[in-house]
Each structure stands twice: as structure tokens, then as C-alpha cells.
Amino acid sequence: MSFNTDEVNILVHRYLVESGYSHSAFTFFNEGGLDKTNLRAADVPPGALIAYLQKGLEYVSIEEHINEDGSLKQCEEPFTLITPHICSNLKKTEGRLRKDGRSSASSSAQDLLLVPPPPFPESHVALMKEHTKEVFVLAWNPRYDMLATGSGDCTGLLWRLPGQTVIMSDENGRPIYEEPVVLRHAMKGTEKSKDVTCVEWSRDGEHLLTGCYDGIARVWGRDGKLEHSLANHEGAIFALKWNPSASYVASGSYDQSAVVWDTATAQPLKKWARIHEAPILDLAWRNETSLATGSADKTIKLLDLKQEGSEPLQTFRGHTDEVNTVAWDPTGALLASCSDDTTAKIWQADSPTCVQDLKEHKKEIYTIRWAPTGPGSDNPDKKKLFASASFDNTVKLWDVEVGKSVATLTRHPKAVYAMAFDKTGDYIASGALGGSLYVWSVKDGSIVRSFHGGGDIFEIAWDRRGERLAACYSSGKVAVLDFRK
Incomplete structure (x- = not known):
């Protein structure tokens, strides 16, 4: 799996066009050098940038909340692009509410x-x-x-x-x-x-x-x-x-x-x-x-x-x-x-x-x-x-x-x-x-x-x-x- 900067730029350009930022889209198209590529915004599916961001955010959320045994942590807090995520079950206890159950090794049998x-x-x-x-x-x-x-x-x-x-x-x-x-x-x-x-x-x-x-x-x-x-x-x-x-x-x-x-x-x-x-x-x-x-x-x-x-x-x-x-x-x-x-x-x-x-x-x-x-x-x-x-x-x-x-x-x-x-x-x-x-x-x-x-x-x-x-x-x-x- 790979992508280059031109592909990222055309996604951003398509988003600007769809959102009505015509002047910004024109400037970005030229400053990003998209006029020198074969890529065109019309070739990009509608809403592509948002769709990719949503899928990426879902993947990161799963990665953040998966336990070692493959089960998922229960969390009610929203996962956003910008705001640092703090799990609702991330507990401190003078919280430091973050280490629940990290160690459960038993004492010796004796x-x-x-x-x-x-x-x-x-x-x-x-x-x-x-x-x-x-x-x-x-x-x-x-x-x-x-x-x-x-x-x-x-x-x-x-x-x-x-x-x-x-x-x-x-x-x-x-x-x-x-x-x-x-x-x-x-x-x-x-x-x-x-x-x-x-x-x-x-x-x-x-x-x-x-x-x-x-x-x-x-x-x-x-x-x-x-x-x-x-x-x-x-x-x-x-x-x-x-x-x-x-x-x-x-x-x-x-x-x-x-x-x-x-x-x-x-x-x-x-x-x-x-x-x-x-x-x-x-x-x-x-x-x-x-x-x-x-x-x-x-x-x-x-x-x-x-x-x-x-x-x-x-x-x-x-x-x-x-x-x-x-x-x-x-x-x-x-x-x-x-x-x-x-x-x-x-x-x-x-x-x-x-x-x-x-x-x-x-x-x-x-x-x-x-x-x-x-x-x-x-x-x-x-x-x-x-x-x-x-x-x-x-x-x-x-x-x-x-x-x-x-x-x-x-x-x-x-x-x-x-x-x-x-x-x-x-x-x-x-x-x-x-x-x-x-x-x-x-x-x-x-x-x-x-x-x-x-x-x-x-x-x-x-x-x-x-x-x-x-x-x-x-x-x-x-x-x-x-x-x-």
C-alpha cells in the first residue's frame, strides 16, 4: 500500500471544490503543482477525503482500544481527529486512573x-x-x-x-x-x-x-x-x-x-x-x-x-x-x-x-x-x-x-x-x-x-x-x- 503527495493534494483539492472554497481550490491547485500532473478532481469520487479520514479514524480507534486478548475496551468518549483522546475507562486513582489490571501475577504457591x-x-x-x-x-x-x-x-x-x-x-x-x-x-x-x-x-x-x-x-x-x-x-x-x-x-x-x-x-x-x-x-x-x-x-x-x-x-x-x-x-x-x-x-x-x-x-x-x-x-x-x-x-x-x-x-x-x-x-x-x-x-x-x-x-x-x-x-x-x- 502506498500513495504520493500528488494523490493527497488532489484529495484536498477535491474537498475544497466540494466545500465551495473556489478561490482556495484554484490557489492550491497551482501551488501544489497539480497542473503538472495527470490527476484531476473530477476523477476523484465525491467525499473521498472525508471517507478516507473516517476509515482511518476508525482504524486508529480500534488500535487504541484493543486489549491483548483481542477484545475491545469499553469506552464512551468520542474519538476525534484533533482533541487528545482520554478513554472513559482510563482510570487513575489519584487519578492516575490508567493502570487498572496491568499486572495480575500470582504470589508463590507457598x-x-x-x-x-x-x-x-x-x-x-x-x-x-x-x-x-x-x-x-x-x-x-x-x-x-x-x-x-x-x-x-x-x-x-x-x-x-x-x-x-x-x-x-x-x-x-x-x-x-x-x-x-x-x-x-x-x-x-x-x-x-x-x-x-x-x-x-x-x-x-x-x-x-x-x-x-x-x-x-x-x-x-x-x-x-x-x-x-x-x-x-x-x-x-x-x-x-x-x-x-x-x-x-x-x-x-x-x-x-x-x-x-x-x-x-x-x-x-x-x-x-x-x-x-x-x-x-x-x-x-x-x-x-x-x-x-x-x-x-x-x-x-x-x-x-x-x-x-x-x-x-x-x-x-x-x-x-x-x-x-x-x-x-x-x-x-x-x-x-x-x-x-x-x-x-x-x-x-x-x-x-x-x-x-x-x-x-x-x-x-x-x-x-x-x-x-x-x-x-x-x-x-x-x-x-x-x-x-x-x-x-x-x-x-x-x-x-x-x-x-x-x-x-x-x-x-x-x-x-x-x-x-x-x-x-x-x-x-x-x-x-x-x-x-x-x-x-x-x-x-x-x-x-x-x-x-x-x-x-x-x-x-x-x-x-x-x-x-x-x-x-x-x-x-x-x-x-x-x-x-
């Missing part, structure tokens, strides 16, 4: 034959089913007994959850909870591309941020009333964070840009347009004015509001695949990152090369977390630790000073997608595709609690007291697990 770990008692479990689609993100309020969740059903929900061991139960032992406040991100009939990708509370617990696939960040009061809509992006928001004092909000988007907003005026304070060459997947504030952004372009940028112009203070290079997560340690001196290249790296702000290259995982690393221990934390006398969760089905705990893992937590049968330390740093919870959730002792690596809620786990979080654990699922459920004895 692991699966181990004695089952102790489960959460049924009386300590509440399953809430108000969302109608996948629940991608959640966050506990840092001051009040409230939980925020965000879903593919275009809503966020605010749950008021009393602090007793069992939320409340009816005569059959089923949990009862107050009806949640609904944060609607779309009017009825306009739900496409309105998945909620991010939720984050301000430090005082009075305001909630939500990011959405429509490119708009929203600020809500604790009562569920919409306070501001922050619109400056041209694509889905994948990262959204308050700075420490909640005076600024930073957003990172599919459009490769980062924006910092003044929360007092709800106006953009500074925009780094196309600061990356691919979507921004995560960001992390270092202090009141500087932040790091991680991107699918394999780089990390250090940005500062005090810096004139739109150039980054530093560009960290070293990853060979998408950067999924970035996180500063409690002192703000060390930046951790993880990537699809199977490595985690530790950086210092004044150097473009990493100071630690952690290479023990065998597959993509999706999530990293610093323990709330060591200098700058609420537990300064405990050892500084760092954790990584991978699609190789494991969680690793690292001693960053020596650059080696001190524990490998192996029990999940599928890719580990989410994890969180409790406030003491003594326990770490992990959740995986397939629905397995474990709470591990950091001290000895043993499993102290387990739960299986059905569906893939996208995110988990501890409440402010370290007493309850919440997990959200691809099935639309939210589980609240009471960790108290």
Missing part, C-alpha cells in the same frame, strides 16, 4: 498456602454502597469524624462517621450510617468525563478539594456547599494539593501544565504551561512556595512561586519510564519518586541526579509513602523509613540511608495499588487489585489484620487517630474498618 491472617471482626466492618460506579479516591478529615470519597459516578460524598467501634447497627447487625452529603460534579445528562480523580482536605478540616476529569478543581465547605470552581486546565486533573497553610492550591493536569491558585481570591497565582512533555501524574509541596511535579515524560520538576518566569528551579532526570508518585520526607530535604521503570529514587533539591537508586522491585512501582517517623515528624525518635508498593505484588520498607530494603511484605496475590502508614508509624496497611487488604506490623513484618471486600482496591487511608481504616473499591463500595482491639 504464600497462598499460609495460614490465613486474622480478619477484622464483622462487628468492626462497615460497607457503604452509596456510589454507583468505581470509587477512586478517599480522604479522612484531619479534625472531624468525616470521610470524603470520589467516584466515577461524577460525585464526591461526605460521610459523617461517629467514632464508636461499630458505626451503628440494626437488629440484624448491619451497619447504619448517616446519609452522605453529595458533591455533584455534573448536571443530569452531562456526566461524561466528570470522574472525580482527587480529594484532599485542608489542614484545618474546613475545606475540601476535588479534582475532576473535566479539568476543573473545586473547593467545598465542610457542609458540602461549593465555594469555588478553579478552571484553567485543558485536560483532566490528576494531582491536587493544598500547601501547608492552605493559602495556595496546586493542580497538575493531563494538559502537561501546573497551576498554583490563591485560595483567598480563587484566581490562578502562577501557571507553568506545558512545563512537562506529557501529563502530570502527581505533585507534592515541599514548603509554602515550592513543589515538585512528576510526569509521564519520565522527569520531575521543582517549581517555586518566588522564581521569576516559568522555568523550573530543577529538573530531575533518571527514570526511564513514567513517574507515578512524588513525595517529600517530613523534613522537606529528600524527595522520593517511583516509576514504571521498577525503581524508586531519592533526590536532593540541589542536585539533578538521584542520591539513592532503589532497584529491588521486579515490576512497576505505583505508590510510595514516607513513614511519619524520624526527624521532622511527630515520631522523631523512631527510625526514618520509606515504603514502596509494586505491581510485583509486594510492599518494601527501605532504609534510605543505606539504600536497601529492610523488609519485603509478601502476601498479596495481585498488584499492590495502595498503602498508608498509621499515625504512629508502627503499622502499614496495603490494598491490592483483587481486593486483598492487610495491616502489617512494621516492627516484624507480620500481618495483624486482613480484609477482603470484593473488587480492586484503589486507595486506603487511616483516620486522624489511627483507629479506623477506609478503603475504596472498583465495585463502588467503601469499607470502614475499626482497628481497635
Whole structure:
């Protein structure tokens, strides 16, 4: 199959003639040198250019949506010539809603034959089913007994959850909870591309941020009333964070840009347009004015509001695949990152090369977390630790000073997608595709609690007291697990 430029030009010329652009057609005919060929517009079938474009677009759409087994992905989003296509099932989960099910390798047979770990008692479990689609993100309020969740059903929900061991139960032992406040991100009939990708509370617990696939960040009061809509992006928001004092909000988007907003005026304070060459997947504030952004372009940028112009203070290079997560340690001196290249790296702000290259995982690393221990934390006398969760089905705990893992937590049968330390740093919870959730002792690596809620786990979080654990699922459920004895 082949064609030459003259054939392309005659198709364009025929289109111009059919569309009534006679002057443009005359000019194009001569400037394209068509008068020197034997090709004539009259020899081209009517509508040929449009027909070829439609067939080509159909082929590209199929190529984009075909799975490895030959089946087609379900996608409701239109496929167009110009606008970048984002699948309706392209999920991030603090979305980064894009890696669902990419790894489903099983653990060893020996692991699966181990004695089952102790489960959460049924009386300590509440399953809430108000969302109608996948629940991608959640966050506990840092001051009040409230939980925020965000879903593919275009809503966020605010749950008021009393602090007793069992939320409340009816005569059959089923949990009862107050009806949640609904944060609607779309009017009825306009739900496409309105998945909620991010939720984050301000430090005082009075305001909630939500990011959405429509490119708009929203600020809500604790009562569920919409306070501001922050619109400056041209694509889905994948990262959204308050700075420490909640005076600024930073957003990172599919459009490769980062924006910092003044929360007092709800106006953009500074925009780094196309600061990356691919979507921004995560960001992390270092202090009141500087932040790091991680991107699918394999780089990390250090940005500062005090810096004139739109150039980054530093560009960290070293990853060979998408950067999924970035996180500063409690002192703000060390930046951790993880990537699809199977490595985690530790950086210092004044150097473009990493100071630690952690290479023990065998597959993509999706999530990293610093323990709330060591200098700058609420537990300064405990050892500084760092954790990584991978699609190789494991969680690793690292001693960053020596650059080696001190524990490998192996029990999940599928890719580990989410994890969180409790406030003491003594326990770490992990959740995986397939629905397995474990709470591990950091001290000895043993499993102290387990739960299986059905569906893939996208995110988990501890409440402010370290007493309850919440997990959200691809099935639309939210589980609240009471960790108290």
C-alpha cells in the first residue's frame, strides 16, 4: 500500500471544490503543482477525503482500544481527529486512573498456602454502597469524624462517621450510617468525563478539594456547599494539593501544565504551561512556595512561586519510564519518586541526579509513602523509613540511608495499588487489585489484620487517630474498618 503527495493534494483539492472554497481550490491547485500532473478532481469520487479520514479514524480507534486478548475496551468518549483522546475507562486513582489490571501475577504457591491472617471482626466492618460506579479516591478529615470519597459516578460524598467501634447497627447487625452529603460534579445528562480523580482536605478540616476529569478543581465547605470552581486546565486533573497553610492550591493536569491558585481570591497565582512533555501524574509541596511535579515524560520538576518566569528551579532526570508518585520526607530535604521503570529514587533539591537508586522491585512501582517517623515528624525518635508498593505484588520498607530494603511484605496475590502508614508509624496497611487488604506490623513484618471486600482496591487511608481504616473499591463500595482491639 502506498500513495504520493500528488494523490493527497488532489484529495484536498477535491474537498475544497466540494466545500465551495473556489478561490482556495484554484490557489492550491497551482501551488501544489497539480497542473503538472495527470490527476484531476473530477476523477476523484465525491467525499473521498472525508471517507478516507473516517476509515482511518476508525482504524486508529480500534488500535487504541484493543486489549491483548483481542477484545475491545469499553469506552464512551468520542474519538476525534484533533482533541487528545482520554478513554472513559482510563482510570487513575489519584487519578492516575490508567493502570487498572496491568499486572495480575500470582504470589508463590507457598504464600497462598499460609495460614490465613486474622480478619477484622464483622462487628468492626462497615460497607457503604452509596456510589454507583468505581470509587477512586478517599480522604479522612484531619479534625472531624468525616470521610470524603470520589467516584466515577461524577460525585464526591461526605460521610459523617461517629467514632464508636461499630458505626451503628440494626437488629440484624448491619451497619447504619448517616446519609452522605453529595458533591455533584455534573448536571443530569452531562456526566461524561466528570470522574472525580482527587480529594484532599485542608489542614484545618474546613475545606475540601476535588479534582475532576473535566479539568476543573473545586473547593467545598465542610457542609458540602461549593465555594469555588478553579478552571484553567485543558485536560483532566490528576494531582491536587493544598500547601501547608492552605493559602495556595496546586493542580497538575493531563494538559502537561501546573497551576498554583490563591485560595483567598480563587484566581490562578502562577501557571507553568506545558512545563512537562506529557501529563502530570502527581505533585507534592515541599514548603509554602515550592513543589515538585512528576510526569509521564519520565522527569520531575521543582517549581517555586518566588522564581521569576516559568522555568523550573530543577529538573530531575533518571527514570526511564513514567513517574507515578512524588513525595517529600517530613523534613522537606529528600524527595522520593517511583516509576514504571521498577525503581524508586531519592533526590536532593540541589542536585539533578538521584542520591539513592532503589532497584529491588521486579515490576512497576505505583505508590510510595514516607513513614511519619524520624526527624521532622511527630515520631522523631523512631527510625526514618520509606515504603514502596509494586505491581510485583509486594510492599518494601527501605532504609534510605543505606539504600536497601529492610523488609519485603509478601502476601498479596495481585498488584499492590495502595498503602498508608498509621499515625504512629508502627503499622502499614496495603490494598491490592483483587481486593486483598492487610495491616502489617512494621516492627516484624507480620500481618495483624486482613480484609477482603470484593473488587480492586484503589486507595486506603487511616483516620486522624489511627483507629479506623477506609478503603475504596472498583465495585463502588467503601469499607470502614475499626482497628481497635
